[in-house]
Amino acid sequence: MTATVSPVSRMSVPGLPLPDLYARVSRHIPAIEWPALAPDIEAILRLKRERNAVILAHNYQAPEIFHTVADIVGDSLALAREAVNVDADVIVLAGVHFMAETAKLLNPSKTVLIPDMAAGCSLADSITAADVRGLRAKYPGVPIVTYVNTSAAVKAESDLCCTSGNAVAVVKSLNAPRVLMIPDEFLAQNVQAEIPEVEILTWAGHCEVHERFTPGDIRDVRDSYPGVTVIAHPECPPDVVAESDFSGSTAMMMDFVLQKRPSQVVLVTECSMADNIAAANPDIEFIKPCNMCPHMKRMSLKNIRRALETLTHEVTVDPALADRARAAVERMLLVR
Numbered sequence: 001m002t003a004t005v006s007p008v009s010r011m012s013v014p015g016l017p018l019p020d021l022y023a024r025v026s027r028h029i030p031a032i033e034w035p036a037l038a039p040d041i042e043a044i045l046r047l048k049r050e051r052n053a054v055i056l057a058h059n060y061q062a063p064e065i066f067h068t069v070a071d072i073v074g075d076s077l078a079l080a081r082e083a084v085n086v087d088a089d090v091i092v093l094a095g096v097h098f099m100a101e102t103a104k105l106l107n108p109s110k111t112v113l114i115p116d117m118a119a120g121c122s123l124a125d126s127i128t129a130a131d132v133r134g135l136r137a138k139y140p141g142v143p144i145v146t147y148v149n150t151s152a153a154v155k156a157e158s159d160l161c162c163t164s165g166n167a168v169a170v171v172k173s174l175n176a177p178r179v180l181m182i183p184d185e186f187l188a189q190n191v192q193a194e195i196p197e198v199e200i201l202t203w204a205g206h207c208e209v210h211e212r213f214t215p216g217d218i219r220d221v222r223d224s225y226p227g228v229t230v231i232a233h234p235e236c237p238p239d240v241v242a243e244s245d246f247s248g249s250t251a252m253m254m255d256f257v258l259q260k261r262p263s264q265v266v267l268v269t270e271c272s273m274a275d276n277i278a279a280a281n282p283d284i285e286f287i288k289p290c291n292m293c294p295h296m297k298r299m300s301l302k303n304i305r306r307a308l309e310t311l312t313h314e315v316t317v318d319p320a321l322a323d324r325a326r327a328a329v330e331r332m333l334l335v336r
């Protein structure tokens with residue numbers, strides 16, 4: 001699911017620069033801080049026109065990116081799908097490296113930029129192409145489904161990819177009795193709970209943000225806020241998902257909140273998710289806990305501006321593996 005940039009929910013503040021954009025983020029950015037941000041936003045909007053560029057931003061981006069300069073926002077699946085349709089010369093990926101690499105795989109002729117090359121992911125770091133070749137040798141004939149949170153080299157060794165938004169459908173589409181699902185152990189276990197008829201083998205990779213949540217966190221929040229709705233990302237441990245009312249990709253979490261409109265909700269995921277929904281939905285109260293992803297938080301208005309000014313840092317994929325990695329992503333996009 002793709003969310004478009006949210007409608008203005010607050011009154012503009014006269015006297016501030018870019019008042020209509022400020023209205024979108026005024027719940028999170030004090031008016032006194034806005035004049036320091038506005039010049040970078042103005043420059044980014046101008047540079048996008050001059051460079052014929054679009055900004056794809058993940059749902060975990062901070063409100064000042066998500067609500068003011070992003071052209072397309074969404075979960076990993078939406079960003080991959082939208083990357084195919086982008087009509088621009090330059091794509092700036094406000095997210096993490098694997099997302100930019102996926103956009104490049106799907107747009108080999110376009111310039112794909114990431115504002116900070118160090119924006120990685122603990123899941124992508126948990127497995128190498130050699131590891132996947134080892135699994136292939138150990139489990140001959142077992143299809144390998146690889147989470148998109150991996151390098152292109154790992155994707156190239158895989159049969160097809162999945163995201164948290166389509167993992168169940170992707171595994172089902174294989175009609176196989178046994179599937180290797182790598183590298184997120186918890187996502188694989190959460191999918192296993194939904195498809196007991198398939199034996200799912202996994203790898204011991206974890207998201208450093210979601211592995212820290214515990215069932216005790218959920219019980220504590222329910223004790224303090226009786227009736228609260230709890231929504232957990234499927235990268236959380238299965239005992240956390242089991243304590244929750246709903247689990248899904250970041251876009252599915254957002255859709256659930258916008259449709260059900262619970263009065264109090266906890267999003268067991270990265271903190272900017274709640275901020276981005278709250279910015280346009282003041283009637284919904286978001287309760288902690290949440291955790292920050294240090295990689296997602298490497299993106300800033302300043303480095304997005306610099307990326308557009310200098311056309312850096314360009315993301316490329318080794319031509320020796322690009323075709324195989326692209327095929328794994330494209331097979332995933334065919335699964336509905």
Ligand code: 13P
Nearest residue numbers: 075076077163164249250
């Ligand atoms: P989504 O695909 O659900 O947006 O998740 C990406 C991610 O990195 C979550 O930690």
Ligand code: SF4
Nearest residue numbers: 121122207208209293
């Ligand atoms: Fe990776 Fe977790 Fe950060 Fe998502 S939240 S980018 S899975 S480390």
